[in-house]
Each structure stands twice: as structure tokens, then as C-alpha cells.
Amino acid sequence: MHIESAEEQVLGTLRTWLRSGETAWLCTIVEIAGSSPRPLGTLMACASGGPQSGSLSGGCVEEDLIERLRSARAATTGPEVCSYGLSAEENERLGLPCGGRLSVLVEPMREDTHGAHIDALLGALAARRCVMREVRLTDGMCRAADTGGVAPLAMTDGMLRHTLGPRFRLLLIGAGQLAQSLSLLASMLDYRVVVCDPRRQAIDAWRGPEVELVCAMPDDFLRAAAVDRYTAVITLTHDPRIDDMALMEALGLDAFYVGALGSPRTSAKRRERLRQLDLADEQIARLRAPVGLPIGSKQPLEIAIAILAELIELRRAGAHAP
Numbered sequence: 001m002h003i004e005s006a007e008e009q010v011l012g013t014l015r016t017w018l019r020s021g022e023t024a025w026l027c028t029i030v031e032i033a034g035s036s037p038r039p040l041g042t043l044m045a046c047a048s049g050g051p052q053s054g055s056l057s058g059g060c061v062e063e064d065l066i067e068r069l070r071s072a073r074a075a076t077t078g079p080e081v082c083s084y085g086l087s088a089e090e091n092e093r094l095g096l097p098c099g100g101r102l103s104v105l106v107e108p109m110r111e112d113t114h115g116a117h118i119d120a121l122l123g124a125l126a127a128r129r130c131v132m133r134e135v136r137l138t139d140g141m142c143r144a145a146d147t148g149g150v151a152p153l154a155m156t157d158g159m160l161r162h163t164l165g166p167r168f169r170l171l172l173i174g175a176g177q178l179a180q181s182l183s184l185l186a187s188m189l190d191y192r193v194v195v196c197d198p199r200r201q202a203i204d205a206w207r208g209p210e211v212e213l214v215c216a217m218p219d220d221f222l223r224a225a226a227v228d229r230y231t232a233v234i235t236l237t238h239d240p241r242i243d244d245m246a247l248m249e250a251l252g253l254d255a256f257y258v259g260a261l262g263s264p265r266t267s268a269k270r271r272e273r274l275r276q277l278d279l280a281d282e283q284i285a286r287l288r289a290p291v292g293l294p295i296g297s298k299q300p301l302e303i304a305i306a307i308l309a310e311l312i313e314l315r316r317a318g319a320h321a322p
């Protein structure tokens with residue numbers, strides 16, 4: 001089952017509006033200075049009839065921008081960059097952090113000129129491909145082209161170049177308490193979470209958030225999961241008969257992160273077992289164990305925070321890039 005990313009939800013809603021003849025705009029955060037509630041490249045769509053999809057600030061920025069669009073005071077004939085946070089008074093009025101400033105590219109969208117473009121973006125994302133969106137700022141002409149990986153958003157030479165990528169997945173081996181805490185936080189960060197455990201009693205005892213649960217042998221599960229560089233795999237059972245089977249498979253796949261729960265001593269023994277199972281040294285070197293950042297975490301929720309902090313750090317550093 002395909003689960004949409006935040007970008008797909010915004011673009012899909014925009015596509016529906018355009019088909020129905022609604023006047024609509026696509027808004028992209030293209031510049032940030034200081035603190036900002038949302039990262040660079042965040043999308044929001046809004047329609048003249050009232051609804052919006054996505055968020056630029058979680059507050060007054062989008063309210064002000066939408067009011068300007070509906071009253072024809074911005075982006076009436078083509079793309080326009082709208083900036084916020086240019087003064088301390090405006091920051092206070094809009095609820096932006098002190099010193100924060102963001103610029104938003106607003107594009108008026110029409111079915112005849114943008115329908116096929118949005119279809120191309122949605123098709124690439126549904127197929128888990130990266131796609132670069134290029135927009136000419138002078139007249140709004142746009143194109144979509146497949147690209148090998150995510151590149152930083154850039155707005156130079158009169159062009160916006162914005163790479164959109166598929167939703168990140170987190171595949172967890174083991175359905176215990178830590179998996180429940182990790183699933184909860186990862187879902188809030190827009191990961192698609194799948195939990196696999198060959199033990200039926202563990203699956204039946206699941207008390208975590210509503211995620212996909214699979215009762216299967218972990219190596220079979222990973223072979224069928226179409227693991228790619230937007231996928232993280234983490235083993236959590238503490239049972240070598242389960243975790244080692246998963247790691248033997250995962251370390252030969254294209255996952256951007258492969259981690260295993262355990263102490264440094266346990267992790268050293270695991271690496272030795274993997275060597276005895278004929279895994280190459282370069283494959284074993286990919287293993288993140290002990291999993292997560294070393295922040296002294298002990299409780300399941302603390303460990304989950306440490307793991308997701310490491311994933312955030314790696315993603316920001318472009319670890320999923322080819």
C-alpha cells in the first residue's frame with residue numbers, strides 16, 4: 001500500500017482543485033534566515049474558495065499570505081516572492097522566532113498550464129523516484145525531470161530548482177516496547193513505519209500506533225520490501241536468531257541506515273558473528289551499532305529519541321544521496 005508523503009498530499013490536493021476549476025496557488029519556502037518553524041522547500045497549497053493543504057509556519061504567516069492572495073494583492077499574474085520577518089514588529093505580529101525571516105515563492109496554478117506538470121511530479125513520487133521541479137520566475141513556466149538524488153533547493157539565474165523525493169520508510173525488526181515508542185515518534189516525523197516480527201504473539205500484543213504489521217521471517221520480509229536509499233532498517237529483538245538474519249539481508253541492500261539495538265559488547269559479538277557468516281568487511285562497516293546517538297538514553301522513549309536524532313543528523317547530511 002502506497003502511503004503519501006506530505007508533499008504528495010499537498011500536490012494531490014492541488015491537483016483535485018485544479019480539475020474542479022478552482023483558482024489555486026502553490027507556495028514554497030525558498031529562503032530562510034535565522035530560525036524558521038518549517039524547513040526550506042516546505043510546500044503549501046491554497047484555494048480561493050477557502051481550504052488549504054500543508055503549512056508554512058503553523059500560524060500567522062499562512063493566514064496573512066492567504067488573505068493577500070484572496071484579495072488579489074499578491075501573485076495575480078505570475079510567480080511572486082513574498083518575504084516575512086523583515087522587522088521585529090512583523091516577527092512579533094506573525095509569531096516568527098526573533099530574528100527569523102522566510103521568503104515564499106507563490107505560483108498561481110491553472111489546469112491548462114500546470115495539470116500535466118503536477119501529474120508528472122505525483123507519478124515520480126508514487127514510484128519512489130526523485131524528481132526536480134524547475135520554475136522560471138519571469139513567467140512561471142515549469143518542468144519536471146527525474147534526478148539521481150536529492151539536491152539542495154536553489155533559486156538562481158531566475159530559476160527555482162527544487163528536488164522532491166519519496167517518503168522515507170523505517171523498517172523495524174521486532175514488535176516490542178521500543179518498537180512501539182519508535183513507531184510513534186517516527187510517524188510524527190512523516191516516516192512510513194513497517195514492523196516485522198516472526199513471533200505471532202509479539203504481533204498480537206502490539207499496543208503502539210497504527211502502522212503496518214508483518215508476521216514473517218525478517219530476511220524474507222526485507223527481500224520483498226523493495227529497500228532503497230530512502231529506507232532505514234533497525235533490528236530491536238535482542239535475539240540473534242532474528243536480528244542476525246535481518247542484518248545479513250539488510251547490509252547487502254541499498255538502505256541509507258542499518259542499525260541494531262545492543263550494548264557495545266553485544267554489538268562487538270554481533271559483528272564477529274556476521275564475519276563468520278561470510279559478510280564482507282565493507283558490509284559490516286555499514287552497521288550502526290549500538291544504534292542511535294550516545295546521549296545516555298535508557299528508557300524506550302529516550303532510546304527512540306536517540307535513534308531518530310541520528311536519522312535526522314544523517315538525512316540532513318545527505319546520507320541517502322547516491
